[in-house]
Each structure stands twice: as structure tokens, then as C-alpha cells.
Amino acid sequence: MNITFYKYQGTGNDFIMVDGREHSLGKDPVPTIKNLCHRKFGIGADGLILLKEKEGYDFEMIYHNADGSQSMCGNGARCAVAFARFLGMIRENAHFLAIDGPHLAEISGEWVALEMGKVNTIQGAGRDYFVNTGSPHHVRFVEELENYDVVGTGRKIRHDKDSYPEGTNVNFIKALDKNHIEVRTFERGVEDETLSCGTGVTACALVYGSQVGPNKVKIRTLGGNLEVTFVKSQSGSFENIILAGPAKQVFSGKISIAEMAGDKVNLR
Incomplete structure (x- = not known):
């Protein structure tokens, strides 16, 4: 057929x-x-x-x-x-x-602007965090991203059965300025680095916003640029999350x- x-x-x-x-x-x-x-x-x-x-x-x-x-x-x-x-x-x-x-x-x-689901909590501290944006994501802050071992480190975290029995996506994030970050992703299900990941950059934007403060974050990926906006409620949840970019x-x-x-x- x-x-x-x-x-x-x-x-x-x-x-x-x-x-x-x-x-x-x-x-x-x-x-x-x-x-x-x-x-x-x-x-x-x-x-x-x-x-x-x-x-x-x-x-x-x-x-x-x-x-x-x-x-x-x-x-x-x-x-x-x-x-x-x-x-x-x-x-x-x-x-x-x-x-x-x-x-x-x-x-x-x-240009497509997509409303993502509500995120209730972000777990973690220091350089490592976890957030579910419809798919599970481990987010790690790094100082140098261009030559970072995304595949090797990402695969190790993705298959950490103690922390993630069902596996996880892994995102590495570098701050560029107050409203701008760079993200690279090891994606579960692809089992390799991808040029971009929508749920992943959303997770990174929420983590970055919760730490630094902006509710509109521009994201640079290997495949292009995306934007994430959100509203953080008094209870600490994230609502009205919008992922926007080209398709x-x-x-x-x-x-x-x-x-x-x-x-x-x-x-x-």
C-alpha cells in the first residue's frame, strides 16, 4: 500500500x-x-x-x-x-x-505559537533540575556548551535507572544574557542529540525563568530560534506557557x- x-x-x-x-x-x-x-x-x-x-x-x-x-x-x-x-x-x-x-x-x-500544558513544579537545585512539560526533562546548567559532550553525558543521564526508571530527555543550558539562553538536547526515543526540542526548550525556559526572573525567554538551538513566555502563579506553578517558532x-x-x-x- x-x-x-x-x-x-x-x-x-x-x-x-x-x-x-x-x-x-x-x-x-x-x-x-x-x-x-x-x-x-x-x-x-x-x-x-x-x-x-x-x-x-x-x-x-x-x-x-x-x-x-x-x-x-x-x-x-x-x-x-x-x-x-x-x-x-x-x-x-x-x-x-x-x-x-x-x-x-x-x-x-x-510562525506557530503553541499553548503548552500547565507545569506545577520544578524539582532540583544547583545545576540540575527536572521538569515535565508533557515529556520528562532533566535540565543541567553548563558554562561551556559548544564543545560539551551532549551525547555521552546525555545518554548516561537518560539511562540512569535509579533517578529515571522510565528514562528522560536531557537538556544542557547556557545563559547568554538575562532573557536569552542556548540549549542543546539529548532526546529520548531518538537516542541522540537533536537540533531542537520543543518540550525541552520549554523546560529550560521555565527553569531559567524560575532562577533568573524573566517570563519571556529567547532560546537559541542548533536548528534555530524559539521563544517561550509564561506566567508564574503565587503558588509556584507555571501557566499560560506559549512555545513559539517557525514550522x-x-x-x-x-x-x-x-x-x-x-x-x-x-x-x-
């Missing part, structure tokens, strides 16, 4: 997009997703997203990491909004469902799912 796919990227975080109203990946989509996301044997992507109809919402986003696992993905959600507009499912505003619950978003040109369609094509399912590819 051939399916039509679209490739989107949001600050270098890239995704295979499929119209789930028209196509299905089968009862067990994980092997196919692994093969489609493989950068040598498939299309290549950090994850795959299906858009489906959902009563009470403009659409439902079904997100899979490159290894087939599911989680919330901020940049993926922003790309999903852009894809939904391309498909004619929305115009300038979206109300959609993701694995972590409902979300609102606005799109203008290639672009890169190309489209068709691929045979039957042929992909016959190949056994292991994600490194």
Missing part, C-alpha cells in the same frame, strides 16, 4: 506527517515507524505524526518518536498545526488533542508501507 507523506521541520526537529483520515499504519505501527524514520533506510525523521479527526477538536495529533514510542512533542505539535492548515482542517487557530491533553495554537505564515513544509512524496514493513531496521 502506498501512502502520501509530508516532511516538516521546526528549528531542525524534523517529522514525517501523515493524514490519518486517509491512511493507516496498521494495528502494530511501530516497525513501520522505525523504518520510515531511519535516516539510511527510510525517509528519515526525529518522529512521525498522524492527524486524525476527533470529536470536539479540530484534530488529534498522534505522535511517535523515531523508535516508535509515544510522547508529547512541542516542535512536532507546532508542525502538526502547520500541516493541519495545509490540509484545510484549520485556519489561523487550532484546538487539538495530544497525548498530554488539549492544546490551543495560533499560526501566522510559518515549515520541506517536501512530500509517496512510499510503499508494505515494502517498508518487510525490512527489519534497528534504530541506533
